[in-house]
Amino acid sequence: DGGITQSPKYLFRKEGQNVTLSCEQNLNHDAMYWYRQDPGQGLRLIYYSQIVNDFQKGDIAEGYSVSREKKESFPLTVTSAQKNPTAFYLCATLRGVGNEQFFGPGTRLTVL
Amino acid sequence: QQPVQSPQAVILREGEDAVINCSSSKALYSVHWYRQKHGEAPVFLMILLKGGEQKGHDKISASFNEKKQQSSLYLTASQLSYSGTYFCGTGNSGGSNYKLTFGKGTLLTVNP
Numbered sequence: 705d706g707g708i709t710q711s712p713k714y715l716f717r718k719e720g721q722n723v724t725l726s727c728e729q730n731l732n733h734d735a736m737y738w739y740r741q742d743p744g745q746g747l748r749l750i751y752y753s754q755i756v757n758d759f760q761k762g763d764i765a766e767g768y769s770v771s772r773e774k775k776e777s778f779p780l781t782v783t784s785a786q787k788n789p790t791a792f793y794l795c796a797t798l799r800g801v802g803n804e805q806f807f808g809p810g811t812r813l814t815v816l
Numbered sequence: 817q818q819p820v821q822s823p824q825a826v827i828l829r830e831g832e833d834a835v836i837n838c839s840s841s842k843a844l845y846s847v848h849w850y851r852q853k854h855g856e857a858p859v860f861l862m863i864l865l866k867g868g869e870q871k872g873h874d875k876i877s878a879s880f881n882e883k884k885q886q887s888s889l890y891l892t893a894s895q896l897s898y899s900g901t902y903f904c905g906t907g908n909s910g911g912s913n914y915k916l917t918f919g920k921g922t923l924l925t926v927n928p
Contacts, residue, residue: 735914737915737916739918744920744921745920746818746903746918746919746920746921747858747903747905747918748918749915749916749917752915754913754914760913762915763917792855794857794858798914801845801846801907801914802846802863802865802869802907803863804848804860804863805848805860805905805916806860807850807857807858807859808857809856809857810855810856810857812855
């Protein structure tokens with residue numbers, strides 16, 4: 705079955721620690737996206753990548769970093785510079801312009 | 817800049833109709849509609865493209881007014897399963913730097 709995998713579903717970290725969220729897809733889609741969701745805020749774009757070895761900042765990139773070394777993988781690192789990292793993080797892919805965006809199941813990150 | 821959705825919340829009885837609006841301050845190439853249940857990933861409902869093309873489900877309809885930069889989602893004869901938060905995502909262009917900007921969502925509750 706084709707799809708997007710995000711692991712783990714729940715993640716707990718201490719304040720000041722970096723943490724990397726995994727996103728893997730086997731849909732063979734070129735474009736991948738990371739969103740952050742907070743209650744009442746909708747989905748806000750953190751980073752996106754249209755092709756391997758290239759990525760762009762979204763609307764709220766500060767305190768985050770990404771890499772795109774393989775087409776299938778787009779990991780997101782939440783650094784200690786991110787002031788309010790506790791949120792629900794969603795990874796998504798896109799087959800092409802004008803097509804639906806597919807979402808992974810999400811990772812809920814809680815920083816204690 | 818996030819598109820503006822209205823209303824923020826709506827409560828229906830099973831069988832009633834609802835309209836959810838999405839308005840942008842920027843010229844739009846596409847409008848995507850998604851429904852999200854609490855703690856889950858958004859699920860695709862509909863895409864409307866500049867020029868009139870639509871892709872989506874049979875039981876959901878929507879309109880896209882390119883001049884007014886607005887879209888509306890029409891839910892008819894609502895069912896209990898329609899409950900959730902509805903998001904519109906607006907596509908910036910048809911080019912290689914394609915990304916979606918999502919509204920803050922409309923919470924729809926359908927009661928028996």
